[in-house]
Amino acid sequence: MNLQESRKKIDSIDEQIVTLLNRRAAEAKQIGRVKAAAGLPFVDDQRETEIYRRITAENYGQIENDALVRIFEQIVRESRRIQFEISSEIKHDVEVAK
Amino acid sequence: MNLQESRKKIDSIDEQIVTLLNRRAAEAKQIGRVKAAAGLPFVDDQRETEIYRRITAENYGQIENDALVRIFEQIVRESRRIQFEISSEIKHDVEVAK
DSSP states (O other): OOHHHHHHHHHHHHHHHHHHHHHHHHHHHHHHHHHHHHTOOSOOHHHHHHHHHHHHHHOOSSSOHHHHHHHHHHHHHHHHHHHHHHHHHHHHHHHHHO | OOHHHHHHHHHHHHHHHHHHHHHHHHHHHHHHHHHHHHTOOSOOHHHHHHHHHHHHHHOOSSSOHHHHHHHHHHHHHHHHHHHHHHHHHHHHHHHHHO
8 A cells, every 4th residue: 555545535535524524514504593593592501521532432443433523622613603603694684674 | 414413413424424424444554554664754745735725625615725725624633543552552562572
């Protein structure tokens, strides 16, 4: 196995991660809209704890749990930002429509 | 579409990301071994720039490029750590074998 082959595999893995992060962001927008409509808070510590519990349970150990959690903390942070932005847009639209 | 459905979809997406991050870590270990054997440096700015160029080209815009890059910066950071650890183990084994 050489460097070039491993890098090609990583490029293919990254492409799949990009697709999944786009799908995840679309769902986060959906959640943002539902939360904004229902007046629910965007930060949900219980849900975030559940995400970290779930991913470490699913981890099969090529990557350490701590490293996996650090990556997902960034994913969750961006997800929260997406929800916040979508709710600001909705609130803005409501204000303009008044 | 309700919150529960969106969360189920996110859980399924996260499970797939966990699998991909495990595969990526396995490749990073492979690269770490090759680099250690060849005496190559672990930090490769050109390769990292290429990764960010590639993922933003593949992005289809549900998530912003900046957010995508921030997530991949964390993935690359963990990947570097994995390569460093594997090379330390190899060096240690070589020392012990002397």
